Amino acid sequence: MQNYKIMTNQSRRKFIGTATAAGLASCFLSASESSANSFQAAKRLKNGAVILFQGDSITDGNRGRNEDPNHIMGHGYAFSIASRIGADFPEKNYKFYNRGISGNKVTDLASRWQSDTLDLKPDVLSMLVGVNDAASVVTDWKPVVSVEKYGETYEALLEQTKAVFPDILFVLCEPFILKVGKVAENWDIYHADIDQRQAVVKKLATKFNAVFVASQEVFNKACEKAAAEYWMWDGIHPTVAGHELLAREWLKQVEKRISF
Numbered sequence: 001m002q003n004y005k006i007m008t009n010q011s012r013r014k015f016i017g018t019a020t021a022a023g024l025a026s027c028f029l030s031a032s033e034s035s036a037n038s039f040q041a042a043k044r045l046k047n048g049a050v051i052l053f054q055g056d057s058i059t060d061g062n063r064g065r066n067e068d069p070n071h072i073m074g075h076g077y078a079f080s081i082a083s084r085i086g087a088d089f090p091e092k093n094y095k096f097y098n099r100g101i102s103g104n105k106v107t108d109l110a111s112r113w114q115s116d117t118l119d120l121k122p123d124v125l126s127m128l129v130g131v132n133d134a135a136s137v138v139t140d141w142k143p144v145v146s147v148e149k150y151g152e153t154y155e156a157l158l159e160q161t162k163a164v165f166p167d168i169l170f171v172l173c174e175p176f177i178l179k180v181g182k183v184a185e186n187w188d189i190y191h192a193d194i195d196q197r198q199a200v201v202k203k204l205a206t207k208f209n210a211v212f213v214a215s216q217e218v219f220n221k222a223c224e225k226a227a228a229e230y231w232m233w234d235g236i237h238p239t240v241a242g243h244e245l246l247a248r249e250w251l252k253q254v255e256k257r258i259s260f
Contacts, residue, residue, distance in 0.1 A: 059100025183235025
């Protein structure tokens with residue numbers, strides 16, 4: 001397996017500079033060549049900006065429920081992203097929040113949106129939700145959240161947030177699965193449902209000019225190097241290595257739009 005090296009401050013700054021240059025070059029692309037993640041001039045994130053991670057158990061990562069800074073971000077991809085950006089740019093004093101809650105569906109996010117999202121006044125909002133919504137259909141987990149309900153609720157949350165914070169940058173991560181465990185036992189149903197929810201997220205990313213993180217593609221490619229169980233122990237929750245893949249892809253896509 002390939003050995004990876006953690007980026008130093010110098011290499012990360014060089015990488016971000018490269019991404020910024022690539023963004024400027026995109027100004028010459030035609031409209032037909034644009035997409036949810038088309039390159040454009042990177043926007044410099046203001047000092048003290050709030051970066052909020054919202055979602056279900058994958059985001060939750062067994063995070064602390066108080067202000068203890070040792071546990072506040074959990075142990076998943078959100079922790080990895082926050083730790084890197086925070087360590088590389090301490091002078092910017094970015095504020096990171098994790099408000100993922102295990103077991104949440106998009107309708108659960110809606111019920112706590114004011115306190116767990118709007119009240120935190122995010123400048124960047126990262127969302128990863130949908131696998132529990134799919135599970136509700138597959139296992140009849142009440143309340144069942146259909147694909148239609150998922151899309152309507154998700155879009156309403158983005159609309160509500162955009163109305164309050166017009167300059168916010170959304171980072172929309174598509175839900176994902178691998179053929180492992182109980183997911184493998186119900187693979188055809190899970191795959192058909194999650195595929196539709198992924199399409200919903202991609203469409204919303206385009207509508208709201210959001211960063212789109214193609215999580216499923218990342219994990220599918222990773223399975224060419226190691227078995228699915230290596231990346232996702234139950235077909236839903238990533239392993240340590242799986243969270244690292246997600247963090248890297250998140251940073252790769254976001255750094256096309258933000259200059260930290």
